[in-house]
Amino acid sequence: MEELTSKEVKQEVSSGIGVDLDQVDGQERQRILVIDDEADTSYLLKQILRIAGYNVLSAANGAEAIKKTMEYSPNLILLDIMMPEMDGWQTFEYLKRMTNVPVIVVSALTSKDHIVDGLRQGIDDYIPKPFYNAEVIERVNAVLRRTNRPQEITxxxxxxxxxxxxxxxxxxxxxxxxxxxxxxxxxxxxxxxxxxxxxxxxxxxxxxxxxxxxxxxxxxxxxxxxxxxxxxxxxxxxxxxxxxxxxxxxxxxxxx
Known part of the structure; x- marks a missing residue:
């Protein structure tokens, strides 16, 4: 699978694929929350995931992410690090207190130290930006297979x-x-x-x-x-x- 541009992703979206939970509250497919303050990146990730059959929703900051996690109980979270006000690590700390939902960091911080530090803090995987669409899906699938745990807001x-x-x-x-x-x-x-x-x-x-x-x-x-x-x-x-x-x-x- 070749990497798609945002425009190409839009052309591939049809009614037969996953639901955008920001528009319709679908509940049957696995739900993935994308947390990123860059609207274009968030949109692209959501459409990639929808094409793969997942239901998606997004949050532009940590506070919105916490609210949507409580509301929708996602099966997986994709988390950006460099966000204003509450950054990705602060958001992750709150999420860890709430639920055992697996988290994949998707970040432009690509040094080995950042990746190792994130894994030590308990994230489930780390995808550097810019990312390949096929790799995102395979890593998402792998984490969901590996964790395979019921998601509960505690x-x-x-x-x-x-x-x-x-x-x-x-x-x-x-x-x-x-x-x-x-x-x-x-x-x-x-x-x-x-x-x-x-x-x-x-x-x-x-x-x-x-x-x-x-x-x-x-x-x-x-x-x-x-x-x-x-x-x-x-x-x-x-x-x-x-x-x-x-x-x-x-x-x-x-x-x-």
Whole structure:
């Protein structure tokens, strides 16, 4: 297979190949997240992967990548290193805390030291830029065959506000400080976090946390929200992480 230009890739895209998850939420094929701040590179990688039969989605920075990882649980991530604000290594550190999804670095940093350092940090492979299209596919296939592990999001991470929620151990950290929550407090917070940044209706919270909806249940939820705010406020005064949207529900504030 010869290397294709971006224009040639566009000509090969048809309705019979993998789905672009930025446009349609396809779920059956394996999902690959491309993280790169260069739009042309991101587009080219996505189309190469679609032609190979994968569903794809992209993120232009680390914060967007973390959000999409939580939302879509990709089977594999292709990660650029030189990105503004949150670089690839910082993004990788957050991703490692969240999930065991395999990561292939695709970077213009091609020195042996960079490659070895990346492998030591736990990445699954390293593809130098400029890349050959066929090599990208073969390396993707090889990593997926080798890892062959179920992908599970074990932590929800919101770097903009310094919040980490461990779904397995039911542990919460805010700005590096551990917060002890009761099981019901954790249930309310996890419902808001899993749906962030969307507003979660009162009725939905009631059913997910208590299994029913009534005025008494909503009062209990309101009290739990009050307790959560008090605990957050002890660490970050006036943080307002949980917002009440009048007559609609609550939402977790995940951006400063």
């Amino acid at each position: 932590r929800l991470v919101f770097p903009s506000v310094g919040l980490t929620i461990d779904l397995i151990n039911q542990e919460v950290e805010l700005l590096g400080n551990s917060i002890r929550l009761t099981p019901k407090e954790f249930s309310v917070l996890s419902v808001l976090a899993k749906n962030a940044p969307a507003i979660v209706p009162y009725e939905k919270i009631s059913h997910l946390v208590w299994g029913e909806d009534s005025s008494d249940v909503r009062k209990r939820t309101k009290y739990l929200i009050y307790l959560l705010r008090q605990k957050f406020d002890k660490i970050s005064s006036g943080s307002q992480l949980i917002l009440n949207v009048d007559r609609l529900g609550y939402k977790l504030q995940t951006e400063n």
